[in-house]
Amino acid sequence: MKLSFLQALGVVAYITLIATVMQNANRVIGPKDTFLTPIAVLLLFVVSASITAGLTLGRSILWYLDGQKKDAVSLFFYVVGWLFISMVLVFGASFLISKNF
Numbered sequence: 001m002k003l004s005f006l007q008a009l010g011v012v013a014y015i016t017l018i019a020t021v022m023q024n025a026n027r028v029i030g031p032k033d034t035f036l037t038p039i040a041v042l043l044l045f046v047v048s049a050s051i052t053a054g055l056t057l058g059r060s061i062l063w064y065l066d067g068q069k070k071d072a073v074s075l076f077f078y079v080v081g082w083l084f085i086s087m088v089l090v091f092g093a094s095f096l097i098s099k100n101f
Contacts, residue, residue, distance in 0.1 A: 003059065004078030010055045011079075012086050018048055056080070 021028075056079050064072035 001078060004075050005082055007055050007059065007075075007079045008082030008086060011052050011083060014048070014051055014055070018044070056083070 057076065060072040060076040060079075062072075063069075063075065
């Protein structure tokens with residue numbers, strides 16, 4: 001359970017970092033789009049998918065291949081559960097913030 005929470009926390013931290021970078025991209029890179037902009041966005045998407053897949057599935061896959069199938073499946077579902085709880089909290093906070101401002 002602790003490991004699943006730490007893996008989900010790693011995913012949330014990574015998503016927060018990427019969201020912060022994306023929110024401030026105009027200040028860092030500039031507001032003008034070039035032919036490199038869609039390439040950069042797609043590369044970010046692929047790298048992000050790889051990192052989050054590794055954080056979400058990596059240990060579960062290793063455990064599954066090592067014969068610890070029940071533990072691997074449980075870990076995966078716990079991680080997804082923690083991510084679902086995180087999503088609900090973020091949507092709830094977003095809803096509350098939008099109502100107050």
